Amino acid sequence: MTSRSVLVVSMIALALLTSPIDVPAQQPRSGGVFRVGVPDPPALDPHLVVNFLPQTVASLAYGHLLRFPAGPDLARRRSGSGTSTAPRR
Numbered sequence: 001m002t003s004r005s006v007l008v009v010s011m012i013a014l015a016l017l018t019s020p021i022d023v024p025a026q027q028p029r030s031g032g033v034f035r036v037g038v039p040d041p042p043a044l045d046p047h048l049v050v051n052f053l054p055q056t057v058a059s060l061a062y063g064h065l066l067r068f069p070a071g072p073d074l075a076r077r078r079s080g081s082g083t084s085t086a087p088r089r
Helices: 003-018 053-062 074-079
Strands: none
Touching: none
């Protein structure tokens, strides 16, 4: 066998051995802890750090502080009449 065919056979065997077989689905539960496998960034300032780590940590920490209304009736709620999308003054 060539090294390429050994590699292909070993990759197929690895994929078959690590794939879950017949795992029943579970109902999702609310609550819990969301763990992210990233190291702590040296700073949360995106201008000081050149990778994406500050944005990842900051988005998880500050992403839910403000809630904005959304949906198809957003323009109608803002304008009051339902025909204009311009904000009221």
